[in-house]
Amino acid sequence: MLHVILIDDEPLIRNGLQKMFSWEDFHMEISAVFPNGSLAFEYIQTHPVDLVITDIKMPFMDGLALSKLVCAELPETRIILISGHNDF
Secondary structure: OEEEEEEOOOHHHHHHHHHHOOHHHHOEEEEEEEOOHHHHHHHHOOOOOOEEEEEOOOOOOOHHHHHHHHHHHOOOOEEEEEOOOOOO
């Protein structure tokens, strides 16, 4: 079972991502959900995570900064960046 975390500052998006798929059908489980990259990175440092799905623009620590830290410290962790903004 792959451990997935979801990070987005918008509650509607976080909830939607959790309900979008039958994660178990893909041998995945949502291990945790966070509103920003700072909280997610604290979690990642002490819990195994296989996949990070993160928004790009968020307060405190955005998805790009989080991705850089994860790639540097846990290069085997996969990352998917999402955005609802038109400027990317």
